[in-house]
Amino acid sequence: MLAIIGGTGLTRMQGLNVISSNKADTRWGEASGEILKGQLAGQEVLFLARHGHPHTIPPHKVNYRANIQALKDAGASAIIAVNAVGGIHPDCEPAGLMIPDQIVDYTYGREHTFFAEDLDEVVHIDFSWPYDEKLRQILIGNARSLDLAALEQGTYAATQGPRLETAGEIRRLANDGCDIVGMTGMPEAALARELDLPYACVALVVNMAAGLTDEIITMADIEKALHDGMGKVLDLLQASIKSYDEV
Structure with a gap:
């Protein structure tokens, strides 16, 4: 069963016919909110709002371990994550999409692994290609079919937040x-x-990153890009849910 993690601007899944709603408590603590199980595009899916509903949990306080564990326990077989991002590449534009293929981690102080203690042996995962290519190709193929302007590769910089970055x-x-x-x-x-x-990511560009335009980044502009772009994200998710069930 496919799971969707909703980010900023996606705390509820439009069109999801909810079958059950369960508070998720794991050995790592509580997830960000209830795990919703329902029907979307004719398929059974799971949904979790990364920042809670309403949006109250900042990025550095999200219990990522509990979220992923809770989805696994609920029966997830794959995850599509939706992330609101700033654009760095010149081809990015507000309300545009990217399906990244690489990531660079600049975060710190977060509980970042399940393999930290009480181990029988040290575990090292292969993370050369952090996003699942089969799932990425489902997203890319459906973006093309829907005629959505989506950049098909790119590198995601994960920063600590919650502040936005400096131009430097x-x-x-x-x-x-x-x-x-x-x-x-x-x-x-x-x-x-x-x-x-x-795991794969649908990144919605909500602003050009600091220093790349003469404009000051405002929440009003970010909210407008979320409003303009989230319909594309929802269309892509619905089409991809159908495609995932077929493979």
Whole structure:
């Protein structure tokens, strides 16, 4: 069963016919909110709001371990994560989409692994390609079919937050080869890999990153991009849910 993790702007899944709603308590603590199980696009799916509903949990306080564990326990076989991001690559534009294929982790102080204590042996996962390629290709194929302008590869810079970055930090990220910047991509992706859950990201660009335009980044502009772009995200998710069930 496919699971959707909703980020900023997606705390409820439009069109989801909820069958059950369960508070998720794991050995790692409570998840960000209830795990919703329901029907979407004719398929059974799970949904979890990363920041809670309403949006109250900042990126550095999300219990990523509990979220991923709770989805696994609820029967998830793969995860599509939705992330609101800033655009660094010149081809990015507000309300545009990217399906990243790489990630660079700049976060710190987060509980980032299930394999930290009480181990029989040290565990090292292969994280060369952090996003599941089969799941990425489902998203890419459906974006093409829907005629959505989606960049089909790129590197996600995961920063600590909750503040936005400085112009100098964005220059550094660009020099490091990063194309988008967000605050929730890690350790979520790595934790999914640790539990053998295929994981891919739909990134919605909500602003151009600091220093790349003459404009000051405002929440009003971010909210407008969320409003303009979330319909594309929902269309892509619905089509991909159908495709996932077929493979």
